[in-house]
Amino acid sequence: MKLALGPLQYYWPRVATLEFYASVCDWPVDIVYLGETVCSRRHELRLPDWIEVADMLAQAGKTPILSTQVLLESGNDLNILRKITENERYGIEANDMGAVHRMSGRPFVGGPFLNIYSKPTLDVIAAQGATRWVMPLEMGRDSLATLQRDRPAGLQTEVFAYGRMPLAFSARCFTARNRNFPKDNCQYVCMDHPDGLLLETKESQAFLTINGIQTQSALVNTLIHELDELRSLGVDVLRLSPQSQHMDQVVAAFRAVLDGQESAAAAHERLVPLMPAGPCNGYWHGRPGLDMVLPGGVVASSAPDVHAPGVKARVVA
Known part of the structure; x- marks a missing residue:
């Protein structure tokens, strides 16, 4: 099973971003997704810069893939x-159906935002040229097992196995609104939050994370305990989403468990202090996403009832 580093979801300074990917050259990952999604x-790196990063990673033996933006809002987008999909040097991750159509039957990766929940949809994507698809983030193991039994021949499966989960996108910029800035003059405040801006309930329970126009889970999804199960289901690639600190150690922990050099329990204990927030894996087990289900079915944490009277979200800067 291969390890992939997902596209950078946050807005980091140019130097920090370039240094991050220079270090990735030495990490035990096989695939690296690049680009602004x-x-x-967010202009710190533009497409020519991402191509240069892809060149560097390719020379280091990695497989770079250029990811397309999820929500297109302008002619410039x-x-x-068009420029990304016309590129012939590197593979493409299509994150909306416009990108799929632009590929015109050429090979691509179907991103997690294509809403692939059924065999007919999987068949359509494969017929369009997809060679791999990424499971939607809220899909559980039972639904994945069903699709794995019936997936088209030659189509690989990738699963989001670590990181804060991107749950939704909006035309509004929540991070700018939190600072009373309009979206068109946002002052690039996303850069002040290298792992997103946490939302808590009035009871100080983690609720969501805002990242510009993107809403993420508050907690960090981790499937470190499920690697054997993922392998038995025929999953080909595990996606690890970048965070601002300790990402090299996160990658090393997953690689060690996959290679049989460390137990999942030991790796999990090592990972938790490195996370920007607590762990969760509820969706995989068919439970609320904020739950953390440990081996043996023990639920270590549960989601707050955000619909209960008196429970309101607040921003924790």
């Missing part, structure tokens, strides 16, 4: 999409 106002 969240907001077109469309122009960038």
Whole structure:
């Protein structure tokens, strides 16, 4: 089973971003997704810069893949999409159906935002040229097992196995609104939050994370305990989403468990202090996403009832 480093979801300074990917050259990952998938106002790296990063990673033996933006809002966004999909040097992750159509039957990776929940949809994506698909983040193991039994021949499966989960996108920028800035003059405040801006309930329970126009889970999804099960289901690639600190150790922990050099329990204990927030894996087990189900079915944490009277979200800066 291969390890993939997902596209960078946050807005980091140019130097920090370039240094991060220079270090990735030495990490035990096989595939690296590159590009801006969240907001077109994030300009620290543009497409030519991402191509240069891809060149560097390719020379280091990695497989770079250029990811397309999820929510397109302008003509400039469309122009960038055209340039990415017309690139013939590196593979493409299509994150909306416009990108799928732009590929015109050429091979691509179907991203997690294509809403692939059934065999007919999986068949359509495969017929369009997909060679791999990424399971939707809230899909559980039972639904994945069903699709794995019936997936088209030659189509690989990738699962989001670590990181804060991107749950939704909006035309509004929540991070800018929190600072009373309009979206068109946001002052690039996303850069102040290298792992997103946490939302808590009035009871100080983690609820969501805001990342510009993207809403993420508050907690960090981790499937470190489920690697044997993922392998038995025929999953080909595990996706680890970048965080601002300790990402090299996160990658090393997953690689050690996959290679049989460390137990999942020991790796989990080592990972928890390295996370920007607590762990969760509820979706995989068919439970609320904020739950953390340990081996043996023990639920270590549960989601707050955000619909209960008096429970309101607040921003924790």
